[in-house]
Amino acid sequence: MPADAVPPVVLGGWVPVRHKADELVILRRNPYYWKTDEAGNQLPYLNEMHFKLSTWSDRTTQAVAGTADFSNMENPGNFVEALKQTLSADAPVKANFGPRVLSWRLELNFSETNGVQDEVDAELRKFFRQKDFRVALSHALDRQAIGQSVARGPFMYPYSGGFSSGSPYYDYDSTVYYPYDLVKANAMLDALGIKDTDGNGIRNMPGTGADLEIDMMTDRRQVTEKKQADAIILMLAEAGIRVLIRNVDTIDTASKNGDFNMLIRRKEWALPTRETCFHLPIANSCPDRHLPGSDGTRNLMDFEVEMVEAYQTILSTWDAVEAAEAAKTIQRLWTENAYTIGTVQAPAALLVNKRIRNAHPGTPVNMFEWAEDGVVRERLWTPKDQQLKELLPGTIAEY
Template sequence: MKWSDGVPFTADDIIFWYKDIILNDELTPAKPSWMIVGGKLGEVEKIDDYTVRLHFVQPYGVLLDSLAIYGGQGGFFAPRHYLKQFHPNYTSEERLEKMVKEEGFNYWYQLFMAKNDWIQNPDLPTLRAWKPINEPTATHWIMERNPYYWKVDTAGNQLPYLDRVTHVLAEDPEVINLKAMAGELDFQLRHLMLNNYPMFMEASEKGNYRVVTWESGFGSDVAFSPNLTYKGDPVLRDIIRDRRFRIALSLAINREEINELCYLGLGEIRAATVPPQNPAYREEFGKKYIEYNPERANALLDEMGLRWDKDHKYRLRPDGKTLSLTIEVVAGIFGPWVDASELVKEYWEEIGIKTAVKTEERALWYQRLYAGEIQVAVWSFGQVLFPIIRGLRLIPFARECPFAPLIGEWYVSRGKSGVEPWGDLKKVLDLWEKAKLTVDREKRIQLTQEILRINAENVWNIGILRAPATMCMGVLKNNFRNVPEVALSDTNLNSPGNANPPQFFFKQK
């Protein structure tokens, strides 16, 4: 195997990733969770030019699965021959400082991370099928075939078939939908809106394209996650931490109405759990607290002592203030999340909770999530297809965990910052650690089911429905071939990467 610049790919590229990137606290202050077993970071040893050995303090039952998801470029190896020029272990301080200033950075590690970003740096060697040749901010972001790509087809033909891939920069998702509908795009799988499905079908003949629908690997298309580590208001945080409150929030939601108004009636009402494709799935997990029962929701809030104000409009907190929640949602990137949020606002206000919906840009949403500043986070309930490998919507082992981001921070910092887990939150982390170590598949499924049971009982995430296949639709020009009509679309599979894009081609007349 060779990098895209023709330099051989060897064990040194893996050792460089481990010793010079992962073990460097300036580059990697929070170590990758998949490399931590038994509370300790694993070690990587070079055996020869093409062999490495990984050492962990305990057996690691899902190592190969973890490598399959996390172990790509940047996740398990990096081009040492190129990146070492930006690293103080290989370059003089004087030369490094000069490059840092020339590139407009303050510190060497900022320069290094920029150079190790394949999207931002076209010069970075890659093992991927295509590599960018210009900046992603360009109107047309172009990728050209890697001449040293390491795959061939069954007839021995060099892959990829396509010499060039061009991404067209769009100002918002609606522009993407209009371009796809007009037949201006050869292939588009992301950001196509469900409510446009009838129009896509109607315009397909004129646009000379076909519509494919892939099944979703998400547990719920949209989920509402009250933040148990919200740091802006201790009184509200303690209310959110009361399980009865979260159950009440779930029971107050009319999911059938959301399905009809936002999903064309095509969704399947479902709590936030793994999809049926996972062997640990149980129907009872998907049915927990999803009935529309505002009467019971009100009874639970009464039981908590959250009494109504004198006008019987809103409930009051223990400190006498109006009980209010803010839902934060990213607008228009994947599904009708804003519309669903507005309906949830109505349902929660009917049980006395003053609710606001705040839409914001994706980067800001993540920034606020990581800081513990979001009260109720809205996102898809994805990355749960392989919960022991990457179940950060179910287990708070990373800051991306929407219901406890500061516990995720505590985990990745190994207790140096964040919020220490307690009760069932600690239990699911312990079960997750145990499941990672388990080499027996059936035992691992049992441990996963216990994690799912605890999640369902605690309602840490409030699911709405499982998306219909039309939610994962793609628009393809009729001459764009070798794309499966049926597949599974999921973040963990890097869809459409699981459909083998290097083998996509244009059919010649």
């Protein structure tokens, strides 16, 4: 570090000493970190850490191969092969699976004005706001088949919406599940007056007479979403609904202005007070699927108001039982009204090199934060005979 450079001020266990943009960050142990272990030894134990820019799939590949020490494995398409590799006695890495906290869902846009381009969009939004339409879509989805299209085996499980089943706030009795029932889905759509009036196999909307076509935004980078989208297109086609794919680079960014009718993405919810703006209309800036119009107003549905009230109860109470009951209310209202249409959910795994000690196997991969923040990194250590050479030997964190 040049003598005239001002070092970064940190309170954490490591100080960045080398940063190559979009490539590499090297961190050095902070000698002034405020924590010690129970014997009074200075934390953190590890002297050097580094992070490389990679992709979800590549970081799993690197960890399984032993060329990386730590990775969240959250792409179900990699699960089977990664498990085969890690079960070998000489595998350099072990996989610690947690509860089912990864969940995928279809989101419909409930705004009556925001992102509405024409009369067809306007009529779509009216149907989106009708519970029977949303329930019909749910009945049209064979979630078992969707799960198997992503990863063979027991990894994928049907998801109703709301809290993931791995959440401590999930309650089975408060969860309403609308299973695959194509006959019921067709009957419900017929009852709404959405019928195939021109005989082309696609239902027509009664107001405009247009084919029932729904654009679905997907993230082109995510293979799991792509596989699900392919299955959903076929399933909704059997119910007389045509789905038109709209690929984007980053769905969380592309959806922020609410300019979409439907999208599919992974958006788990484990704790009611974490990233709540992705899930409930607790502010004018969220969620993406129900933003205010240009005049700043929006017409919340009654059950949305009730869910926000339940959330406010969780924020205001010190009573754990009262908070849990409020979470049950959110789960019941969410799933009963098919607020989002859940597809599947899956566990994630923490891949840790066997050299690393003190990575507790019971740490949830994504509950309060992702696993690298949940395992208490400053207590990780490696036996001396298994330590690797440092990338910057002799470098210290300067102040």
